[in-house]
Amino acid sequence: MQYSQKHLLGIKDLSKEDILAVLNAADSFKVYTQRDIKKVPTLRGRTIINMFFEPSTRTRTSFEIAGKRMSADVINIAGSSSSIVKGETLIDTVKNLEAMNCDILIIRHNEAGAAELAARYLKNPVINAGDGYHEHPTQALLDLMTIRDHKQTLEGLKVTIVGDIAHSRVARSNIYAMRTLGMDVSVVGPPTMIPVDIEKMGVKVFYNLEKGIQEADVIMMLRIQMERQNKTFFPTLREYSNLFGLNLEKLKKAKKDVLILHPGPVNRGVEISPDVINGPHSVILNQVTNGVAIRMALMYLLLGLNDETVN
Amino acid sequence: MKLLIKNGRVIDPASGINEERDVVVEKGKISSIEKKGSVPEDGFKIIDAQGCIVAPGFIDMHVHFREPGFEYKETIESGAESAAAGGFTTVAVMPNTNPVNDVRSITEMIVNIAKTKAIVNVLPIAAITKGLKGETLTEMADLKNAGAVAFSDDGMPVSSNEIMRRALEYSHMLDLPLIQHSEIKDLTKGGCMNEGFVSTELGLGGMPREAEDIMVYRDISLLPRTKGRLHVAHISSGNSVDLVRQAKAKGLPVTCEVAPHHFILTDECVRGYDTNTKMSPPLREQWDIDAIKEGLRDDTIDIIATDHAPHDTVDKEVEYANACFGIVGLETALPLTLKLVDEGVLTLEKAVEKLTLTPAQIFDLDKGTLKPGSVADVVIFNPETAYKINAADFKSKSKNTPFDGWDVKGQIVHTIVQGKIVYSNS
Numbered sequence: 001m002q003y004s005q006k007h008l009l010g011i012k013d014l015s016k017e018d019i020l021a022v023l024n025a026a027d028s029f030k031v032y033t034q035r036d037i038k039k040v041p042t043l044r045g046r047t048i049i050n051m052f053f054e055p056s057t058r059t060r061t062s063f064e065i066a067g068k069r070m071s072a073d074v075i076n077i078a079g080s081s082s083s084i085v086k087g088e089t090l091i092d093t094v095k096n097l098e099a100m101n102c103d104i105l106i107i108r109h110n111e112a113g114a115a116e117l118a119a120r121y122l123k124n125p126v127i128n129a130g131d132g133y134h135e136h137p138t139q140a141l142l143d144l145m146t147i148r149d150h151k152q153t154l155e156g157l158k159v160t161i162v163g164d165i166a167h168s169r170v171a172r173s174n175i176y177a178m179r180t181l182g183m184d185v186s187v188v189g190p191p192t193m194i195p196v197d198i199e200k201m202g203v204k205v206f207y208n209l210e211k212g213i214q215e216a217d218v219i220m221m222l223r224i225q226m227e228r229q230n231k232t233f234f235p236t237l238r239e240y241s242n243l244f245g246l247n248l249e250k251l252k253k254a255k256k257d258v259l260i261l262h263p264g265p266v267n268r269g270v271e272i273s274p275d276v277i278n279g280p281h282s283v284i285l286n287q288v289t290n291g292v293a294i295r296m297a298l299m300y301l302l303l304g305l306n307d308e309t310v311n
Numbered sequence: 312m313k314l315l316i317k318n319g320r321v322i323d324p325a326s327g328i329n330e331e332r333d334v335v336v337e338k339g340k341i342s343s344i345e346k347k348g349s350v351p352e353d354g355f356k357i358i359d360a361q362g363c364i365v366a367p368g369f370i371d372m373h374v375h376f377r378e379p380g381f382e383y384k385e386t387i388e389s390g391a392e393s394a395a396a397g398g399f400t401t402v403a404v405m406p407n408t409n410p411v412n413d414v415r416s417i418t419e420m421i422v423n424i425a426k427t428k429a430i431v432n433v434l435p436i437a438a439i440t441k442g443l444k445g446e447t448l449t450e451m452a453d454l455k456n457a458g459a460v461a462f463s464d465d466g467m468p469v470s471s472n473e474i475m476r477r478a479l480e481y482s483h484m485l486d487l488p489l490i491q492h493s494e495i496k497d498l499t500k501g502g503c504m505n506e507g508f509v510s511t512e513l514g515l516g517g518m519p520r521e522a523e524d525i526m527v528y529r530d531i532s533l534l535p536r537t538k539g540r541l542h543v544a545h546i547s548s549g550n551s552v553d554l555v556r557q558a559k560a561k562g563l564p565v566t567c568e569v570a571p572h573h574f575i576l577t578d579e580c581v582r583g584y585d586t587n588t589k590m591s592p593p594l595r596e597q598w599d600i601d602a603i604k605e606g607l608r609d610d611t612i613d614i615i616a617t618d619h620a621p622h623d624t625v626d627k628e629v630e631y632a633n634a635c636f637g638i639v640g641l642e643t644a645l646p647l648t649l650k651l652v653d654e655g656v657l658t659l660e661k662a663v664e665k666l667t668l669t670p671a672q673i674f675d676l677d678k679g680t681l682k683p684g685s686v687a688d689v690v691i692f693n694p695e696t697a698y699k700i701n702a703a704d705f706k707s708k709s710k711n712t713p714f715d716g717w718d719v720k721g722q723i724v725h726t727i728v729q730g731k732i733v734y735s736n737s
Contacts, residue, residue, distance in 0.1 A: 089629055111630035112514040113584030132632070134514030169514060196517070197508035
């Protein structure tokens, strides 16, 4: 199975084969990450630029570790979220970085379409590390990897995504990926956080958490973005938490072997209670571990290296 | 100079002419329209319009020429050249310049620059409120005396109900229409495209069509009491077309316009994040287009106006959400309008009417006809000439169009203003 794309801009562009190619490669790379000596020479001499226009701990670090474990030179750049105010446009910034001969550009940006814009002007591969509310493809891939680790299969599984679907790039990327792989997806949240016509993406909509999680094999809780509190998406955090927060009581309605994912960062006690985070269903830290393997696999695949060079 | 325009098919909706005739132009006016081949050619400069339509020069009541303030995007001079290349002999410029056209001195300045630099008629539209802030009315009478042909806070619609009421009342005294860009701003805040399935997939902020509908409804509701005249700018929502239709049925003084992109493109074009698909109001959905075409067919939509909105690459080659709203339209208006004729939405005669006579009537301009004695503003175009749109060739300073590279039909051959040829395609 081969990864056929030049970039990773969004899951929407990927075929089932593309997705499985990344997951399978990531399974192999995960082995390295568990050794005492984690570094392999695969990307020695390659330069990877990690350009984050938005705050991020997990994703930025994960990409950095992935690159370094493969012996690439990883450069981190924290851009201002508004390049226009700073004077240099995104296009100029990425062209300048390319002029320094970087091999992969990883970009996180607060505006939808930013990675696609960068890719339009670049010859080398671009990885979208999250663009506005559009896509966060590596997150979806690491989520799938985590689910497959625990359920052995993906096709036919029922997944319920809970929270602010409208402002979630994680939800969009996961919906595309899961629908492509033949999984059954439901979304749960208040109507103010369910974007218009989401059903056309092939998902079911619930406004009731208990109903939405009843048949789920996987529950994915999304972060409530506290910084958006001044908008009128729900009256209070208290009411949101009462209706859509996952706690042990509500979890009783779900299957016994349900998996619980969260892309982080978690607001403990808001969308998910501490006892659920720490409980047996939670695979939140496995997601983080797998994130490194997924990103190693992608860097490897995008640079078009063949199997021999891995070892 | 005497001009004889021969062998063309003359379409003049005002006089009901739609047949092959020869047009005689003298001293900047139409002197007569004669039987084909009946005029001796001696002493005339001859224009052979074989295979072409000869019509009154087009009138676009909604353009942005960016002067003063944003001359790097467009000037009155370059905008006028763009207009001439598109067959427009008269355009009205919106007041959202810097400074805003909200005082006599700015209106006069525009009139003066137009007089010396513009090759077509450029008419100023003045602001409804000072600084487009929606708080206090401009000196509308003074502005009218200085040359303003209408009032608009285009782009910054009058949100206060009270101010809009007073503006309609006050402008009634002056018998000039108010042009409203209908948009309830708190419904579109953070939005940059139509709210629908495509915005959901792209993760871009939505601008629901209700933002347009609600303001159209409010403004129409104010008409009976205020007796003001309302012209709805660039209608894009199918529901708003219905609202205007109902208001017209009640005999209320409302008119409206549509821009070509709103009857051709849907929000599907936004996929790929090409910022030349970003405009306000945004590209909507197929059913809106269907409703707009029905509105054109039954004359609910009175005129076609381009909302020519030039922006430099620095305003457009950025992240979608950060890009300026708007596209240039003057040099693509004819071929795009002719698509309506091809589809049977409008007859060619009706299409010409919506680009000439009707805007002249709505804005009380002594233009838009080829009747003898009228000013000789004439366009000659070949509706069959096929070509590829090439934005790089635009006369406009800005090239921001989603139609670059489109194969179209319908080319301007000559544009004549006051009897003088100001543009020829050669």
